Amino acid sequence: MKYKFYLFLILSFVFSAFLFFYSLTVGPLKLSFYQVIDGLFFSSDSIYHRIIFETRLPRSITSFLTGSSLALSGMILQFITKNSLACPSLLGINQGAGFGIVVILALFPFCAIPIYMSFSLLGGVLAAFLIYIITSSIGYSPLRLILAGQAINALFYALTQAILIFLPTRSGVILININGSLSSSSWELLKYHFPVLIICLFFIMLNLKKIHILSLGEQVASSLGLNVKKLILFFLIIVVMMCSFSVSMIGPILFFPLIVNHFSKKIVGENPFILAPAVIIFGANFMLISDIVMRVLFHDKEVAIGLFISILGAPILIFSSKLRKKIISV
Template sequence: MTSSKLGGKRKRTGFLLFLFSASFSLLVIGMICSLKWGTVSLSWTTLFEALTYRGHEKEHLYVQTLRLPRALTACLVGMQLALAGLLTQLLTRNPLASPHVFGINAGAALAVVCGLVTFANFSLPASIGFAFCGAAAGAALVWSLAGSGEKAYVRLALAGITIHFFLSALTEGMIILNQNSSETMIFWLVGSLSRAGWTNVRILLPFFASGLLLFALLLPSFRLLLMDDELAAGLGGRLRFIRAVGMLLVIALAGSAVALCGPIGFVCLIVPHIARALTGSRSLYVVAPLTGLLGAALLLFADFVSRFIAFPYESPAGIVTAAIGAPFFIYLARRQGGGSR
């Protein structure tokens, strides 16, 4: 009996090691594809020289100043969005939830559109500031409407959906009323990494590092969100404080990502489900790191594929994630509905 349990545990550990190794390998392959192929295909020698900064030709500079920061931005944004989605589903106890529920994407989009309409020379730092403030304001509005107390997570989801549609309607109205800037607005709203540079990486890194550190430190507390409120409170959990900190963490992770690359859809929703399905576990110590790896890999490949949709022109990466995520969302909705029945 004991030997069989030990054998099962070893098999489980071996499977998880294989799963994490495969996910990391997928991330590396996505990085290589993103650096090597695009509107200009590079040789392996040129790519190696560019990454080791041994050459200063046009091709080397193309990798160093455009493709490398773009790939790194895709990794950071994908990981942040995936972890934000996982945390959103924990906070709301809704498997179909994403940062849309907190009004983050809609708030950021409305703020950036307002900036594009109001100011003629709307710079990248200004758009980042506007988007982050809009994301925080949208989340604060949803949180204030949800209140606290018993079943607060239910009211949070309902308030979030209402605010999301309200802010999205305002955004669409401003786009219709300002046709001159509509192309730029729509391209940003779909979600794109085409303008990512080293400035984006430098801006994202503080949010990325601090967000991941806080997520790791609070992982034991977030596990209480998997329990009933009464049981978690009986174990000494301060649920109101945990949800408030979780809310701030979602704003930091998703808000900063949306501010730079637009509201890239479905990464927040589908990646946590894929991680749970692959591991067959609800343990956050297993699901959370795998979610981050898969989120980075998914956005890397989505950005890579988006380069060839209308080649040689760029397409938003949000088109690819939506094409993958929409059928997956329908599948999840039908499965949840079937389970409830």
């Protein structure tokens, strides 16, 4: 089993490296592999160097970083809620973070990145808090959690549309940010987001044992000496941070963690020690593949990547709902 897992990791890393390198060739100006190598390592004053380092390299790194962060946050939610449909976008966290971005763009469109990140985080925290209030008042069940999330989604969607109506002059930049796009990727954004998201990813990987114990139930976790409520709250804070900061980079994307976790479980199973690295790799690759597909199909214009992922995610959500209908009770 270990041999197969290590072989899987090696092959996945090789494929990821190839995919990352290939992404640098795709764009309005198609580059060959030779031109990419030349621009990366040799001709620092060439046009290839500027194209790669100013636009494509930060975009590909952003794809990997946000893809892995969103996918892993979805996995954590599914384990601690024991709900295979739990997803930051379905629970309103992404939409809340997106609403925070809309507010700051409407008020101060040229604010500093830390302020931009803070509003995104506040929106995500607000959404998570509302979910907690609703589920506490009506009682928790997997289905009620999803329904509460959809209610929060609808609320933030309505508020976002209201801002677009009352501030039409800001609608262009807002629409780009709320539909999920990698067009704003830059080294400046990565400078602030990269350290936070990497720390969150490493923290989760170091605490997989606790996540696994939590997934076994409160009684088992308590009997092993874990403070269940504090631990769940702490992991939820990490999830909200990962989602909010990912959204502040690329905007909210529907169903992304759901898609990645669904296929990851089909391939490697539900052991968190194996699933977590698989989810990170699959999430990074899927985000980059989606971006490559959109850039190939629409090479002369920028199309929101969120639209492509949402189209893929809708049937998967329906399939997952049917698959789990016997164990989901109101």
